[in-house]
Amino acid sequence: ALKRLDLRDPAALFETHGAEEIRGLERQVRAEIEHKKEELRQMVGERYRDLIEAADTIGQMRRCAVGLVDAVKATDQYCARLRQAGSAAPRPPRAQQFCAFPCSHSSHPRRSSTAWLPRSSCS
Structure with missing residues (x-):
């Protein structure tokens, strides 16, 4: 049987082994290459x-982040209106509708978690 080390020196390979052994080794090496x-x-x-x-997950995260930024901006604007109005509270902004997308990424620690996005961020 031919050893792997024999392959490093072709001259020694041909001196020590016959043509049929070398052809067998060639078939074996070619099969390994294909594998x-x-x-x-x-x-x-x-x-x-x-x-x-x-x-895809990064795209979902981006949409979620955009929705979160929009929600924070709306909250900031509402707080600013409250400060301007003093004790007279203005009408709150319309209720934000949210939608969800499942997070089932194989490396996610909780495979059944759900991310919530403002409806306007969903596509």
């Missing part, structure tokens, strides 16, 4: 799916 290629294809495919999922 490694397939493993690499699968790994790249998995990573690509992970990347797409991460991009």
Whole structure:
């Protein structure tokens, strides 16, 4: 049986082993190369799916952050109107409607959590 170390010195390989042994080794090495290629294809495919999922999650986070900023701005404006009015409280702004999207990312600590967005942020 040929050893991996034999592959490092082709001259020694041909001096110590016959043509049939070398052809067998070639078939074995080619089969291993094909196996490694397939493993690499699968790994790249998995990573690509992970990347797409991460991009979708980032988009959801962006929409959530925009909605949160809008809600904070509305609260700030309402507080400013309250300060201006003194003791006479102005009408509160219309109630904000919210919608939810599930968070089921595999690395998320709570797989069944829900994120809430202002309705205007949902798409």
